[in-house]
Amino acid sequence: AQRVTQPEKLLSVFKGAPVELKCNYSYSGSPELFWYVQYSRQRLQLLLRHISRESIKGFTADLNKGETSFHLKKPFAQEEDSAMYYCALRLSEKLVFGKGTKLTVNP
């Protein structure tokens, strides 16, 4: 079965500390992966996708096919990064989401 696992429900760090949100996937083909973010009282929005190899708001994510992972990283967390983060795998036309990780960045 194809699925996405985000092992941490909650993650709390201090401002300025590095942060890594873990995502592992199970998929037999060539994966297309995304990170979506939901800030408080806002809609779900795309943060980044692996095919773009971009850095958004200081976040990066590298696809590691050997470890079937797509972890999200930021070297210096900011308070405004506090949000729910969802990893998603594209399967044909639909997205399969993980359960999400709630990141809290403390001052």
Added chain:
Amino acid sequence: DTGVSQNPRHKITKRGQNVTFRCDPISEHNRLYWYRQTLGQGPEFLTYFQNEAQLEKSRLLSDRFSAERPKGSFSTLEIQRTEQGDSAMYLCASSIGGVGETQYFGPGTRLLVL
């Protein structure tokens, strides 16, 4: 264009009643998706449309659920004979299609079945 819109934003209904939600996608987007999200879970795919054609339905979409996109623009999701287990956030997303497409999400409709 302000993005994907959904109406109503909140709906409270009694068990056994029918409810209908509407989604207006971004105007040039030909793909429209419905997802459901319950507490502590990520969004789960329900169904999607390419223009007016409904191309895929999840097993989550029981026969009490029906979705339409009659003119390839807005879509409606109807739930008949609602059950308490239908309480969830119903999310709509749209995209332009193609390789590497981005799905843009609406604010959702929160349904509570009493």
